[in-house]
Amino acid sequence: MASRKRSSAPAAAAPEGVNPKAPCSCGSGRRYKHCHGSGYAPSVTRPFEGLPGEPHWVALRELVPSATAPLRTADGRDVTLASVLPGGSPALVRANGEILLGVQQQTSSDDVSRDLGTALAAALEAPAGAPVDPGPIGGAGSAGPRLQELLDLEAPLEVAVRADFEFWLEGTDAGPAARAGLEQANQAVLPTELLPELGAAYWVRPTAERAHLRWVRPEREEALLDALARLRAAGEPVLLGEGTRYAGAFRAHGLVVPVWDLPADAPAADWTAPAAEFQTRLEAALAVTEPLTADERRARAGLISRQITLR
Incomplete structure:
Protein backbone atom coordinates (compact mmCIF):
# COMPACT_ATOMS: atom_id res chain seq x y z
CA MET A 1 0.00 0.00 0.00
CA ALA A 2 1.45 3.35 -0.98
CA SER A 3 2.31 5.74 1.82
CA ARG A 4 0.15 8.82 1.99
CA LYS A 5 1.13 12.16 3.45
CA ARG A 6 -0.61 15.39 4.33
CA SER A 7 0.89 18.81 4.81
CA SER A 8 0.86 20.20 8.33
CA ALA A 9 -1.73 22.64 9.59
CA PRO A 10 -2.17 24.48 12.89
CA ALA A 11 -4.37 22.83 15.46
CA ALA A 12 -7.67 24.51 16.25
CA ALA A 13 -8.56 25.36 19.82
CA ALA A 14 -11.29 23.14 21.21
CA PRO A 15 -14.60 24.90 21.87
CA GLU A 16 -15.48 25.49 25.49
CA GLY A 17 -16.64 22.27 27.13
CA VAL A 18 -15.09 19.99 24.48
CA ASN A 19 -12.36 17.60 25.60
CA PRO A 20 -9.76 17.53 22.78
CA LYS A 21 -8.85 13.96 23.75
CA ALA A 22 -12.44 12.71 23.53
CA PRO A 23 -13.81 11.03 20.38
CA CYS A 24 -14.90 13.57 17.80
CA SER A 25 -18.67 14.03 17.64
CA CYS A 26 -18.65 13.58 13.83
CA GLY A 27 -18.30 9.81 14.30
CA SER A 28 -14.95 9.42 12.56
CA GLY A 29 -13.55 7.44 15.50
CA ARG A 30 -10.64 9.82 15.92
CA ARG A 31 -10.03 12.12 18.87
CA TYR A 32 -11.33 15.66 18.45
CA LYS A 33 -7.79 17.10 18.34
CA HIS A 34 -6.93 14.78 15.44
CA CYS A 35 -10.19 15.36 13.55
CA HIS A 36 -12.31 18.53 13.51
CA GLY A 37 -9.90 20.13 15.98
CA SER A 38 -6.79 19.37 13.92
CA GLY A 39 -6.82 22.51 11.80
CA TYR A 40 -7.76 20.60 8.66
CA ALA A 41 -11.05 20.99 6.86
CA PRO A 42 -13.64 18.51 8.18
CA SER A 43 -12.92 15.10 6.75
CA VAL A 44 -15.36 13.17 4.59
CA THR A 45 -16.03 10.13 6.76
CA ARG A 46 -17.25 7.95 3.87
CA PRO A 47 -15.55 9.27 0.70
CA PHE A 48 -16.76 6.34 -1.43
CA GLU A 49 -20.39 6.51 -0.33
CA GLY A 50 -22.72 6.50 -3.31
CA LEU A 51 -20.29 4.65 -5.58
CA PRO A 52 -21.20 1.11 -6.68
CA GLY A 53 -19.18 -1.36 -4.62
CA GLN A 187 8.02 -9.65 -4.47
CA ALA A 188 5.94 -7.57 -2.08
CA VAL A 189 2.55 -8.96 -3.21
CA LEU A 190 0.89 -11.09 -0.54
CA PRO A 191 -1.27 -14.02 -1.72
CA THR A 192 -4.79 -12.56 -1.76
CA GLU A 193 -8.14 -13.88 -2.98
CA LEU A 194 -11.64 -12.44 -3.15
CA LEU A 195 -14.52 -14.59 -1.88
CA PRO A 196 -17.04 -13.21 -4.40
CA GLU A 197 -20.17 -14.73 -2.86
CA LEU A 198 -19.59 -12.66 0.29
CA GLY A 199 -19.22 -9.14 -1.05
CA ALA A 200 -15.92 -7.48 -0.12
CA ALA A 201 -14.43 -10.43 1.79
CA TYR A 202 -10.71 -10.84 1.09
CA TRP A 203 -8.54 -13.77 2.19
CA VAL A 204 -4.85 -13.03 2.59
CA ARG A 205 -1.89 -15.15 3.69
CA PRO A 206 0.88 -12.87 4.99
CA THR A 207 3.12 -15.75 6.10
CA ALA A 208 3.31 -19.51 5.70
CA GLU A 209 2.01 -19.88 9.27
CA ARG A 210 -1.08 -17.65 9.23
CA ALA A 211 -3.90 -16.34 7.09
CA HIS A 212 -6.66 -13.79 7.61
CA LEU A 213 -10.11 -12.98 6.34
CA ARG A 214 -10.68 -9.23 6.10
CA TRP A 215 -14.32 -8.46 5.41
CA VAL A 216 -15.30 -4.87 4.59
CA ARG A 217 -18.89 -4.63 5.75
CA PRO A 218 -21.43 -2.31 4.04
CA GLU A 219 -23.49 -1.68 7.19
CA ARG A 220 -23.23 1.51 9.18
CA GLU A 221 -20.82 1.13 12.06
CA GLU A 222 -23.26 1.51 14.95
CA ALA A 223 -25.67 -1.09 13.58
CA LEU A 224 -22.87 -3.56 12.85
CA LEU A 225 -21.30 -3.24 16.31
CA ASP A 226 -24.71 -3.70 17.93
CA ALA A 227 -25.30 -6.87 15.92
CA LEU A 228 -21.88 -8.31 16.77
CA ALA A 229 -22.48 -7.50 20.43
CA ARG A 230 -25.84 -9.29 20.38
CA LEU A 231 -24.19 -12.41 18.97
CA ARG A 232 -21.39 -12.37 21.52
CA ALA A 233 -23.70 -11.73 24.48
CA ALA A 234 -25.97 -14.58 23.36
CA GLY A 235 -23.03 -16.96 23.46
CA GLU A 236 -22.93 -17.37 19.69
CA PRO A 237 -19.32 -17.54 18.53
CA VAL A 238 -18.10 -14.66 16.41
CA LEU A 239 -15.97 -17.26 14.66
CA LEU A 240 -15.72 -18.97 11.29
CA GLY A 241 -15.20 -22.46 12.62
CA GLU A 242 -12.62 -24.57 14.40
CA GLY A 243 -9.13 -23.12 14.46
CA THR A 244 -10.30 -19.58 13.72
CA ARG A 245 -10.15 -16.52 15.96
CA TYR A 246 -11.94 -13.18 15.79
CA ALA A 247 -8.96 -10.81 15.86
CA GLY A 248 -10.91 -7.56 16.06
CA ALA A 249 -11.78 -4.91 13.52
CA PHE A 250 -10.57 -1.66 12.07
CA ARG A 251 -12.41 1.29 10.65
CA ALA A 252 -11.47 2.57 7.19
CA HIS A 253 -13.20 5.33 5.26
CA GLY A 254 -16.33 5.08 7.36
CA LEU A 255 -16.79 1.31 7.13
CA VAL A 256 -15.90 -1.41 9.63
CA VAL A 257 -13.61 -4.28 8.61
CA PRO A 258 -13.81 -7.33 10.92
CA VAL A 259 -10.73 -9.55 10.78
CA TRP A 260 -10.43 -13.26 11.52
CA ASP A 261 -7.26 -15.30 12.00
CA LEU A 262 -7.43 -18.53 9.99
CA PRO A 263 -5.33 -21.67 9.63
CA ALA A 264 -2.86 -21.04 6.84
CA ASP A 265 -3.05 -24.54 5.36
CA ALA A 266 -6.69 -24.28 4.25
CA PRO A 267 -7.33 -22.71 0.83
CA ALA A 268 -9.34 -19.51 0.58
CA ALA A 269 -12.41 -21.21 -0.93
CA ASP A 270 -12.81 -23.37 2.20
CA TRP A 271 -13.96 -20.30 4.15
CA THR A 272 -16.86 -19.35 1.89
CA ALA A 273 -19.41 -21.66 3.55
CA PRO A 274 -18.43 -20.86 7.18
CA ALA A 275 -18.44 -17.14 6.42
CA ALA A 276 -21.85 -17.42 4.73
CA GLU A 277 -23.21 -19.19 7.81
CA PHE A 278 -21.85 -16.39 10.00
CA GLN A 279 -23.43 -13.80 7.71
CA THR A 280 -26.83 -15.46 8.15
CA ARG A 281 -26.52 -15.15 11.92
CA LEU A 282 -25.25 -11.59 11.61
CA GLU A 283 -28.16 -10.55 9.39
CA ALA A 284 -30.61 -11.93 11.96
CA ALA A 285 -28.89 -9.87 14.67
CA LEU A 286 -28.95 -6.78 12.44
CA ALA A 287 -32.72 -7.11 12.16
CA VAL A 288 -33.17 -6.70 15.93
CA THR A 289 -34.13 -3.14 16.86
CA GLU A 290 -34.56 -3.31 20.64
CA PRO A 291 -32.06 -1.39 22.80
CA LEU A 292 -29.00 -3.34 23.90
CA THR A 293 -29.19 -5.15 27.22
CA ALA A 294 -26.53 -4.64 29.89
CA ASP A 295 -24.73 -7.81 28.77
CA GLU A 296 -24.86 -6.67 25.15
CA ARG A 297 -23.48 -3.25 26.06
CA ARG A 298 -20.56 -4.91 27.85
CA ALA A 299 -19.95 -7.12 24.81
CA ARG A 300 -20.04 -4.05 22.59
CA ALA A 301 -17.48 -2.26 24.74
CA GLY A 302 -15.20 -5.28 24.42
CA LEU A 303 -15.52 -5.20 20.64
CA ILE A 304 -14.74 -1.49 20.48
CA SER A 305 -11.63 -1.98 22.62
CA ARG A 306 -10.25 -4.19 19.83
CA GLN A 307 -11.02 -1.75 17.04
CA ILE A 308 -8.62 0.70 15.46
CA THR A 309 -9.02 3.43 12.84
CA LEU A 310 -6.92 3.45 9.70
CA ARG A 311 -8.61 6.38 8.04
Whole structure:
Protein backbone atom coordinates (compact mmCIF):
# COMPACT_ATOMS: atom_id res chain seq x y z
CA MET A 1 0.00 0.00 0.00
CA ALA A 2 1.45 3.35 -0.98
CA SER A 3 2.31 5.74 1.82
CA ARG A 4 0.15 8.82 1.99
CA LYS A 5 1.13 12.16 3.45
CA ARG A 6 -0.61 15.39 4.33
CA SER A 7 0.89 18.81 4.81
CA SER A 8 0.86 20.20 8.33
CA ALA A 9 -1.73 22.64 9.59
CA PRO A 10 -2.17 24.48 12.89
CA ALA A 11 -4.37 22.83 15.46
CA ALA A 12 -7.67 24.51 16.25
CA ALA A 13 -8.56 25.36 19.82
CA ALA A 14 -11.29 23.14 21.21
CA PRO A 15 -14.60 24.90 21.87
CA GLU A 16 -15.48 25.49 25.49
CA GLY A 17 -16.64 22.27 27.13
CA VAL A 18 -15.09 19.99 24.48
CA ASN A 19 -12.36 17.60 25.60
CA PRO A 20 -9.76 17.53 22.78
CA LYS A 21 -8.85 13.96 23.75
CA ALA A 22 -12.44 12.71 23.53
CA PRO A 23 -13.81 11.03 20.38
CA CYS A 24 -14.90 13.57 17.80
CA SER A 25 -18.67 14.03 17.64
CA CYS A 26 -18.65 13.58 13.83
CA GLY A 27 -18.30 9.81 14.30
CA SER A 28 -14.95 9.42 12.56
CA GLY A 29 -13.55 7.44 15.50
CA ARG A 30 -10.64 9.82 15.92
CA ARG A 31 -10.03 12.12 18.87
CA TYR A 32 -11.33 15.66 18.45
CA LYS A 33 -7.79 17.10 18.34
CA HIS A 34 -6.93 14.78 15.44
CA CYS A 35 -10.19 15.36 13.55
CA HIS A 36 -12.31 18.53 13.51
CA GLY A 37 -9.90 20.13 15.98
CA SER A 38 -6.79 19.37 13.92
CA GLY A 39 -6.82 22.51 11.80
CA TYR A 40 -7.76 20.60 8.66
CA ALA A 41 -11.05 20.99 6.86
CA PRO A 42 -13.64 18.51 8.18
CA SER A 43 -12.92 15.10 6.75
CA VAL A 44 -15.36 13.17 4.59
CA THR A 45 -16.03 10.13 6.76
CA ARG A 46 -17.25 7.95 3.87
CA PRO A 47 -15.55 9.27 0.70
CA PHE A 48 -16.76 6.34 -1.43
CA GLU A 49 -20.39 6.51 -0.33
CA GLY A 50 -22.72 6.50 -3.31
CA LEU A 51 -20.29 4.65 -5.58
CA PRO A 52 -21.20 1.11 -6.68
CA GLY A 53 -19.18 -1.36 -4.62
CA GLU A 54 -18.26 1.05 -1.83
CA PRO A 55 -16.75 -1.75 0.35
CA HIS A 56 -14.52 -2.83 -2.55
CA TRP A 57 -13.25 0.74 -3.00
CA VAL A 58 -12.22 0.66 0.67
CA ALA A 59 -10.57 -2.74 0.23
CA LEU A 60 -8.59 -1.68 -2.84
CA ARG A 61 -7.51 1.49 -1.07
CA GLU A 62 -6.36 -0.16 2.17
CA LEU A 63 -6.13 -3.97 1.90
CA VAL A 64 -5.53 -5.43 -1.54
CA PRO A 65 -2.00 -5.31 -2.97
CA SER A 66 -2.81 -5.91 -6.65
CA ALA A 67 -6.21 -5.72 -8.30
CA THR A 68 -8.01 -4.02 -11.16
CA ALA A 69 -11.60 -3.18 -12.01
CA PRO A 70 -13.21 -1.61 -15.09
CA LEU A 71 -14.87 1.77 -14.62
CA ARG A 72 -17.06 3.81 -16.91
CA THR A 73 -17.33 7.58 -16.80
CA ALA A 74 -20.66 9.38 -16.92
CA ASP A 75 -19.98 10.25 -20.57
CA GLY A 76 -19.20 6.64 -21.51
CA ARG A 77 -15.39 6.51 -21.47
CA ASP A 78 -13.64 3.38 -20.20
CA VAL A 79 -11.14 3.55 -17.35
CA THR A 80 -9.22 0.82 -15.49
CA LEU A 81 -9.11 1.20 -11.73
CA ALA A 82 -5.93 -0.24 -10.19
CA SER A 83 -5.04 -0.76 -6.56
CA VAL A 84 -1.66 0.86 -7.17
CA LEU A 85 0.28 2.11 -10.20
CA PRO A 86 4.06 2.23 -10.80
CA GLY A 87 5.71 4.63 -8.40
CA GLY A 88 2.40 5.31 -6.72
CA SER A 89 1.34 7.44 -9.69
CA PRO A 90 -2.21 8.77 -9.34
CA ALA A 91 -3.06 8.00 -12.98
CA LEU A 92 -1.50 7.24 -16.35
CA VAL A 93 -2.51 7.10 -19.99
CA ARG A 94 -0.92 4.39 -22.15
CA ALA A 95 0.22 5.00 -25.71
CA ASN A 96 -2.94 3.23 -26.93
CA GLY A 97 -5.10 5.67 -24.97
CA GLU A 98 -6.01 3.32 -22.11
CA ILE A 99 -6.54 5.26 -18.88
CA LEU A 100 -5.54 3.78 -15.51
CA LEU A 101 -6.47 5.31 -12.17
CA GLY A 102 -4.57 4.28 -9.01
CA VAL A 103 -6.65 4.18 -5.83
CA GLN A 104 -3.58 4.02 -3.54
CA GLN A 105 -1.83 7.35 -3.95
CA GLN A 106 1.22 8.97 -2.41
CA THR A 107 -0.70 11.85 -0.84
CA SER A 108 -4.25 12.42 0.28
CA SER A 109 -6.50 15.10 1.67
CA ASP A 110 -9.54 14.74 3.90
CA ASP A 111 -11.66 13.83 0.86
CA VAL A 112 -10.14 10.84 -0.90
CA SER A 113 -12.92 10.88 -3.50
CA ARG A 114 -11.90 14.39 -4.57
CA ASP A 115 -8.23 13.38 -4.69
CA LEU A 116 -9.04 10.48 -7.02
CA GLY A 117 -11.48 12.58 -9.02
CA THR A 118 -8.82 15.25 -9.52
CA ALA A 119 -6.42 12.62 -10.88
CA LEU A 120 -9.07 11.06 -13.11
CA ALA A 121 -10.14 14.42 -14.54
CA ALA A 122 -6.53 15.16 -15.46
CA ALA A 123 -6.11 11.73 -17.07
CA LEU A 124 -9.26 12.19 -19.15
CA GLU A 125 -7.74 15.37 -20.62
CA ALA A 126 -4.18 14.05 -21.07
CA PRO A 127 -2.96 12.96 -24.52
CA ALA A 128 -2.11 9.31 -25.09
CA GLY A 129 1.30 8.33 -23.83
CA ALA A 130 1.86 11.61 -22.00
CA PRO A 131 2.47 11.96 -18.26
CA VAL A 132 -0.62 12.83 -16.22
CA ASP A 133 -0.24 16.01 -14.19
CA PRO A 134 -3.26 16.40 -11.87
CA GLY A 135 -1.71 19.33 -10.04
CA PRO A 136 -1.67 19.38 -6.24
CA ILE A 137 -3.36 16.42 -4.57
CA GLY A 138 -3.72 16.15 -0.83
CA GLY A 139 -3.36 19.85 -0.08
CA ALA A 140 -5.41 23.01 -0.10
CA GLY A 141 -5.05 23.31 -3.88
CA SER A 142 -6.85 20.05 -4.57
CA ALA A 143 -10.19 21.30 -5.81
CA GLY A 144 -11.11 18.99 -8.64
CA PRO A 145 -14.31 16.96 -9.05
CA ARG A 146 -15.25 14.01 -6.86
CA LEU A 147 -15.51 10.49 -8.26
CA GLN A 148 -19.28 10.63 -7.77
CA GLU A 149 -19.40 13.49 -10.28
CA LEU A 150 -17.33 11.72 -12.94
CA LEU A 151 -18.33 8.06 -12.89
CA ASP A 152 -21.35 6.18 -14.18
CA LEU A 153 -23.07 5.34 -10.89
CA GLU A 154 -25.09 2.54 -12.51
CA ALA A 155 -22.07 0.50 -13.64
CA PRO A 156 -21.19 -2.25 -11.11
CA LEU A 157 -17.67 -2.55 -9.74
CA GLU A 158 -16.23 -5.94 -10.67
CA VAL A 159 -12.87 -6.51 -8.99
CA ALA A 160 -10.22 -8.86 -10.38
CA VAL A 161 -7.53 -9.70 -7.81
CA ARG A 162 -4.12 -10.13 -9.42
CA ALA A 163 -1.25 -12.35 -8.30
CA ASP A 164 1.29 -9.72 -9.39
CA PHE A 165 1.65 -6.34 -11.12
CA GLU A 166 2.12 -7.68 -14.64
CA PHE A 167 -0.79 -5.50 -15.76
CA TRP A 168 1.50 -2.49 -15.35
CA LEU A 169 3.37 -3.43 -18.52
CA GLU A 170 0.53 -4.93 -20.57
CA GLY A 171 0.70 -3.67 -24.14
CA THR A 172 3.99 -1.84 -23.59
CA ASP A 173 7.52 -2.41 -24.84
CA ALA A 174 9.17 -2.43 -21.42
CA GLY A 175 12.90 -2.03 -21.04
CA PRO A 176 15.19 -3.69 -18.50
CA ALA A 177 14.70 -0.97 -15.88
CA ALA A 178 10.91 -1.28 -16.02
CA ARG A 179 11.11 -5.06 -15.80
CA ALA A 180 13.43 -4.85 -12.82
CA GLY A 181 11.08 -2.46 -11.04
CA LEU A 182 8.18 -4.77 -11.77
CA GLU A 183 9.97 -7.79 -10.34
CA GLN A 184 10.82 -5.87 -7.19
CA ALA A 185 7.17 -4.83 -6.75
CA ASN A 186 5.95 -8.37 -7.38
CA GLN A 187 8.02 -9.65 -4.47
CA ALA A 188 5.94 -7.57 -2.08
CA VAL A 189 2.55 -8.96 -3.21
CA LEU A 190 0.89 -11.09 -0.54
CA PRO A 191 -1.27 -14.02 -1.72
CA THR A 192 -4.79 -12.56 -1.76
CA GLU A 193 -8.14 -13.88 -2.98
CA LEU A 194 -11.64 -12.44 -3.15
CA LEU A 195 -14.52 -14.59 -1.88
CA PRO A 196 -17.04 -13.21 -4.40
CA GLU A 197 -20.17 -14.73 -2.86
CA LEU A 198 -19.59 -12.66 0.29
CA GLY A 199 -19.22 -9.14 -1.05
CA ALA A 200 -15.92 -7.48 -0.12
CA ALA A 201 -14.43 -10.43 1.79
CA TYR A 202 -10.71 -10.84 1.09
CA TRP A 203 -8.54 -13.77 2.19
CA VAL A 204 -4.85 -13.03 2.59
CA ARG A 205 -1.89 -15.15 3.69
CA PRO A 206 0.88 -12.87 4.99
CA THR A 207 3.12 -15.75 6.10
CA ALA A 208 3.31 -19.51 5.70
CA GLU A 209 2.01 -19.88 9.27
CA ARG A 210 -1.08 -17.65 9.23
CA ALA A 211 -3.90 -16.34 7.09
CA HIS A 212 -6.66 -13.79 7.61
CA LEU A 213 -10.11 -12.98 6.34
CA ARG A 214 -10.68 -9.23 6.10
CA TRP A 215 -14.32 -8.46 5.41
CA VAL A 216 -15.30 -4.87 4.59
CA ARG A 217 -18.89 -4.63 5.75
CA PRO A 218 -21.43 -2.31 4.04
CA GLU A 219 -23.49 -1.68 7.19
CA ARG A 220 -23.23 1.51 9.18
CA GLU A 221 -20.82 1.13 12.06
CA GLU A 222 -23.26 1.51 14.95
CA ALA A 223 -25.67 -1.09 13.58
CA LEU A 224 -22.87 -3.56 12.85
CA LEU A 225 -21.30 -3.24 16.31
CA ASP A 226 -24.71 -3.70 17.93
CA ALA A 227 -25.30 -6.87 15.92
CA LEU A 228 -21.88 -8.31 16.77
CA ALA A 229 -22.48 -7.50 20.43
CA ARG A 230 -25.84 -9.29 20.38
CA LEU A 231 -24.19 -12.41 18.97
CA ARG A 232 -21.39 -12.37 21.52
CA ALA A 233 -23.70 -11.73 24.48
CA ALA A 234 -25.97 -14.58 23.36
CA GLY A 235 -23.03 -16.96 23.46
CA GLU A 236 -22.93 -17.37 19.69
CA PRO A 237 -19.32 -17.54 18.53
CA VAL A 238 -18.10 -14.66 16.41
CA LEU A 239 -15.97 -17.26 14.66
CA LEU A 240 -15.72 -18.97 11.29
CA GLY A 241 -15.20 -22.46 12.62
CA GLU A 242 -12.62 -24.57 14.40
CA GLY A 243 -9.13 -23.12 14.46
CA THR A 244 -10.30 -19.58 13.72
CA ARG A 245 -10.15 -16.52 15.96
CA TYR A 246 -11.94 -13.18 15.79
CA ALA A 247 -8.96 -10.81 15.86
CA GLY A 248 -10.91 -7.56 16.06
CA ALA A 249 -11.78 -4.91 13.52
CA PHE A 250 -10.57 -1.66 12.07
CA ARG A 251 -12.41 1.29 10.65
CA ALA A 252 -11.47 2.57 7.19
CA HIS A 253 -13.20 5.33 5.26
CA GLY A 254 -16.33 5.08 7.36
CA LEU A 255 -16.79 1.31 7.13
CA VAL A 256 -15.90 -1.41 9.63
CA VAL A 257 -13.61 -4.28 8.61
CA PRO A 258 -13.81 -7.33 10.92
CA VAL A 259 -10.73 -9.55 10.78
CA TRP A 260 -10.43 -13.26 11.52
CA ASP A 261 -7.26 -15.30 12.00
CA LEU A 262 -7.43 -18.53 9.99
CA PRO A 263 -5.33 -21.67 9.63
CA ALA A 264 -2.86 -21.04 6.84
CA ASP A 265 -3.05 -24.54 5.36
CA ALA A 266 -6.69 -24.28 4.25
CA PRO A 267 -7.33 -22.71 0.83
CA ALA A 268 -9.34 -19.51 0.58
CA ALA A 269 -12.41 -21.21 -0.93
CA ASP A 270 -12.81 -23.37 2.20
CA TRP A 271 -13.96 -20.30 4.15
CA THR A 272 -16.86 -19.35 1.89
CA ALA A 273 -19.41 -21.66 3.55
CA PRO A 274 -18.43 -20.86 7.18
CA ALA A 275 -18.44 -17.14 6.42
CA ALA A 276 -21.85 -17.42 4.73
CA GLU A 277 -23.21 -19.19 7.81
CA PHE A 278 -21.85 -16.39 10.00
CA GLN A 279 -23.43 -13.80 7.71
CA THR A 280 -26.83 -15.46 8.15
CA ARG A 281 -26.52 -15.15 11.92
CA LEU A 282 -25.25 -11.59 11.61
CA GLU A 283 -28.16 -10.55 9.39
CA ALA A 284 -30.61 -11.93 11.96
CA ALA A 285 -28.89 -9.87 14.67
CA LEU A 286 -28.95 -6.78 12.44
CA ALA A 287 -32.72 -7.11 12.16
CA VAL A 288 -33.17 -6.70 15.93
CA THR A 289 -34.13 -3.14 16.86
CA GLU A 290 -34.56 -3.31 20.64
CA PRO A 291 -32.06 -1.39 22.80
CA LEU A 292 -29.00 -3.34 23.90
CA THR A 293 -29.19 -5.15 27.22
CA ALA A 294 -26.53 -4.64 29.89
CA ASP A 295 -24.73 -7.81 28.77
CA GLU A 296 -24.86 -6.67 25.15
CA ARG A 297 -23.48 -3.25 26.06
CA ARG A 298 -20.56 -4.91 27.85
CA ALA A 299 -19.95 -7.12 24.81
CA ARG A 300 -20.04 -4.05 22.59
CA ALA A 301 -17.48 -2.26 24.74
CA GLY A 302 -15.20 -5.28 24.42
CA LEU A 303 -15.52 -5.20 20.64
CA ILE A 304 -14.74 -1.49 20.48
CA SER A 305 -11.63 -1.98 22.62
CA ARG A 306 -10.25 -4.19 19.83
CA GLN A 307 -11.02 -1.75 17.04
CA ILE A 308 -8.62 0.70 15.46
CA THR A 309 -9.02 3.43 12.84
CA LEU A 310 -6.92 3.45 9.70
CA ARG A 311 -8.61 6.38 8.04
